[in-house]
Amino acid sequence: MSTQQLPAQLPIAKAINAGLRAAMADDDKVLLMGEDIGTLGGVFTVTAGLEAEFGERRVFDTPLSEDGIIGSAIGLAMAGFRPVCEIQFDGFIFPGFDQITSQLAKQTNRHVGSMAMPVVIRVPYGGGIGAIEHHQESPEAYFAHTPGLRIVSPSTAHDAYWMIQEAIASNDPVMFFEPKRRYWQKGPVDPSNSGLPLHAARVVREGTQGTLVGHGAMVGVMLQAAELAAADDVSLEVIDLRSISPIDFAPIISSVEKTGRLVVVQEAPSFVSVGSEIAAQVSERAFYSLQAPVIRVGGFDVPFPPAKLEGLHVPDADRVLDAVERSLGY
Amino acid sequence: MSDSPATAVQFLDARGERVSSAASERFSEYADEVTVELLQSFYRDMLVTRRFDEAAAALQRQGQLALWVPSVGQEGGQVGAARATKRQDWIFPAYRELVMARVRGVDPLQLIDMLRGNTHGTWDWQSTHFHQYTLVIGAQSLHGTGFAMGLALDGKASTGNRETDAAVLTCFGDGATSEGATSEAFVFATSYQAPVVFFCQNNGWAISVPTSTQTRTPLAVRAAGFGLDSVRIDGNDAIAGYAVTRALLDKARVGDGPGFIESMTYRIGAHTSSDDPTKYRSSDEVDEWGARDPITRVRLRLEAESVDDEFFADVDAEAADTAADLRARISQRPLPTAESMFAHVYSEPHPVMAAESEWLRQYEANLAGES
Numbered sequence: 135m136s137t138q139q140l141p142a143q144l145p146i147a148k149a150i151n152a153g154l155r156a157a158m159a160d161d162d163k164v165l166l167m168g169e170d171i172g173t174l175g176g177v178f179t180v181t182a183g184l185e186a187e188f189g190e191r192r193v194f195d196t197p198l199s200e201d202g203i204i205g206s207a208i209g210l211a212m213a214g215f216r217p218v219c220e221i222q223f224d225g226f227i228f229p230g231f232d233q234i235t236s237q238l239a240k241q242t243n244r245h246v247g248s249m250a251m252p253v254v255i256r257v258p259y260g261g262g263i264g265a266i267e268h269h270q271e272s273p274e275a276y277f278a279h280t281p282g283l284r285i286v287s288p289s290t291a292h293d294a295y296w297m298i299q300e301a302i303a304s305n306d307p308v309m310f311f312e313p314k315r316r317y318w319q320k321g322p323v324d325p326s327n328s329g330l331p332l333h334a335a336r337v338v339r340e341g342t343q344g345t346l347v348g349h350g351a352m353v354g355v356m357l358q359a360a361e362l363a364a365a366d367d368v369s370l371e372v373i374d375l376r377s378i379s380p381i382d383f384a385p386i387i388s389s390v391e392k393t394g395r396l397v398v399v400q401e402a403p404s405f406v407s408v409g410s411e412i413a414a415q416v417s418e419r420a421f422y423s424l425q426a427p428v429i430r431v432g433g434f435d436v437p438f439p440p441a442k443l444e445g446l447h448v449p450d451a452d453r454v455l456d457a458v459e460r461s462l463g464y
Numbered sequence: 465m466s467d468s469p470a471t472a473v474q475f476l477d478a479r480g481e482r483v484s485s486a487a488s489e490r491f492s493e494y495a496d497e498v499t500v501e502l503l504q505s506f507y508r509d510m511l512v513t514r515r516f517d518e519a520a521a522a523l524q525r526q527g528q529l530a531l532w533v534p535s536v537g538q539e540g541g542q543v544g545a546a547r548a549t550k551r552q553d554w555i556f557p558a559y560r561e562l563v564m565a566r567v568r569g570v571d572p573l574q575l576i577d578m579l580r581g582n583t584h585g586t587w588d589w590q591s592t593h594f595h596q597y598t599l600v601i602g603a604q605s606l607h608g609t610g611f612a613m614g615l616a617l618d619g620k621a622s623t624g625n626r627e628t629d630a631a632v633l634t635c636f637g638d639g640a641t642s643e644g645a646t647s648e649a650f651v652f653a654t655s656y657q658a659p660v661v662f663f664c665q666n667n668g669w670a671i672s673v674p675t676s677t678q679t680r681t682p683l684a685v686r687a688a689g690f691g692l693d694s695v696r697i698d699g700n701d702a703i704a705g706y707a708v709t710r711a712l713l714d715k716a717r718v719g720d721g722p723g724f725i726e727s728m729t730y731r732i733g734a735h736t737s738s739d740d741p742t743k744y745r746s747s748d749e750v751d752e753w754g755a756r757d758p759i760t761r762v763r764l765r766l767e768a769e770s771v772d773d774e775f776f777a778d779v780d781a782e783a784a785d786t787a788a789d790l791r792a793r794i795s796q797r798p799l800p801t802a803e804s805m806f807a808h809v810y811s812e813p814h815p816v817m818a819a820e821s822e823w824l825r826q827y828e829a830n831l832a833g834e835s
């Protein structure tokens with residue numbers, strides 16, 4: 135992969151932009167498509183400048199149809215292209231749900247392995263931006279439930295830069311969930327070394343008395359909770375999931391073997407969620423290491439509330455610490 | 465022989481002159497209903513709404529609103545179409561139908577509540593017959609169609625009585641015509657001859673995407689292909705909006721088939737307060753459309769009809785009052801309570817809602833106790 139000159143610190147949105155640029159420069163079969171991604175550069179400016187650089191043939195605004203975007207991306211992939219689709223907001227992916235779950239996810243299996251499906255679907259997701267309805271959802275569990283899809287979510291600029299390139303390089307469909315409220319969070323990017331494979335989880339803080347695991351915007355919340363806990367002499371380990379499907383259980387299990395306690399943190403409602411899957415598998419695989427039941431901290435099982443209530447709905451460090459306290463109480 | 469659906473119907477041109485053409489002939493009977501008095505009401509609705517719109521945009525910039533969605537420039541078609549509805553009719557808006565909301569009696573502060581982040585929607589749709597905004601593009605086109613099917617099944621429409629039968633006006637933008645739901649709505653509406661009229665405001669843009677990306681053929685021509693009685697209008701002409709919507713609603717309400725109106729207009733402002741239109745369109749285009757302002761032409765007409773200054777002063781006063789009322793009341797809107805998150809997810813009691821609501825109550829109480 136080509137190495138570009140990058141500033142020492144990049145916001146996540148710009149890191150994705152740089153990753154897209156690198157992938158497009160490497161492979162002229164890579165296409166970007168979506169609503170308002172061309173001239174405007176996307177409503178979050180993630181594709182800014184790419185239409186000017188690569189032309190309207192490779193970076194194009196589509197008609198306003200998510201079903202149309204995903205369905206035609208499948209056809210483009212069948213024709214040998216590697217489309218990267220932008221869905222403008224989490225809550226607007228559902229008009230494309232049928233194409234994703236019944237078609238995109240199943241083509242390779244239907245074609246008995248003779249057809250790859252290198253389609254990436256980028257989805258800005260999650261709350262915390264004071265938005266109106268449908269602009270703050272965390273729908274990843276719907277897709278994690280569908281065999282045939284790979285699902286990832288970066289939480290740092292470095293991962294954003296590399297994971298988007300790895301997602302595009304994958305011959306399978308990858309859903310790329312971008313924690314939109316962290317788009318402007320800056321971090322270093324090493325353009326010479328990705329560090330970890332696409333589907334690996336990462337221990338981002340070491341600790342001994344409990345483990346926190348989560349993804350996307352919740353990584354920052356977990357780190358904040360761990361910091362607060364440390365002030366109270368409670369040592370927490372924090373794991374950034376990075377990949378939601380498949381889940382890299384090895385670092386989670388070894389962490390639980392060390393700490394004996396696990397709290398799973400997510401923005402999505404807890405009922406039938408990614409956190410539920412982690413809780414179930416950790417109970418199966420590390421039962422004798424657990425000193426407390428796995429506790430999930432998530433959004434409530436309600437439609438994402440109006441902006442004025444989102445502070446109550448989306449887990450914050452206090453909610454995480456409340457769960458840690460309960461866990462330590464066993 | 466009817467005209468091509470691509471010829472726009474116009475009754476009031478940009479200079480405020482009454483005009484007609486072969487395309488408008490079919491609707492002239494309805495245009496004649498627009499007395500000076502009715503035209504004055506159009507003017508009032510448009511001007512008061514514009515001032516409210518501008519005040520809300522300013523409040524958004526001051527952090528009082530999460531988002532603002534302006535209607536500036538699109539008031540003409542909107543007021544005509546909304547005034548064309550009868551009391552028993554229903555409107556399914558998208559999210560840019562500010563004038564229609566006023567005409568149907570929606571409390572503008574309730575609309576503000578939604579854009580302030582207090583609620584997802586609260587106005588009284590049952591009494592105003594103005595449904596909640598739908599933000600998922602195109603979805604409401606099917607809801608309006610199904611609702612119309614229901615009116616017919618219930619004997620509230622399609623009985624052949626023009627006075628009492630109800631009909632539905634379903635709104636969306638040019639971008640929305642690309643969503644599958646919108647085409648599906650056309651199919652259902654025509655298949656069941658549902659009493660619905662689709663009101664498409666073609667304002668030239670779907671955020672940064674021009675209408676030419678959505679369609680290579682006039683939308684009115686496309687809609688005609690579905691079997692809808694399809695008419696294109698000058699969307700900045702309130703009289704055309706009124707006359708054509710009246711005609712198509714009356715046809716639809718008695719069971720003679722659904723209609724489609726392509727209202728050719730322009731979004732003078734930004735898509736929403738989050739948008740910067742200078743990134744994708746020229747100011748020449750904006751100026752060109754500014755010269756076709758829907759309010760100015762009605763004013764010119766009213767002046768030509770010798771409406772006195774007192775009337776205009778009165779409308780200005782109402783507009784100023786409405787904007788002042790918004791500024792005064794906006795910060796006093798009631799905040800949503802924590803338990804409201806759980807209260808309306810289901811119509812019937814639900815164990816998870818009860819448990820989570822109680823959990824949050826105790827959690828909050830503990831937090832308060834700790835600090």
Ligand SMILES: Cc1ncc(C[n+]2csc(CCOP(=O)(O)OP(=O)(O)O)c2C)c(N)n1
Pocket residue numbers: 169198200222226229560599600601636637638639640641667669670671731735
């Ligand atoms: C299903 C869906 N996809 C994307 C969006 C984001 N979005 C909001 S408004 C808009 C453009 C709509 O254009 P148009 O239908 O022409 O109506 P206008 O806003 O111009 O009135 C888009 C893409 C959405 N709200 N819903």
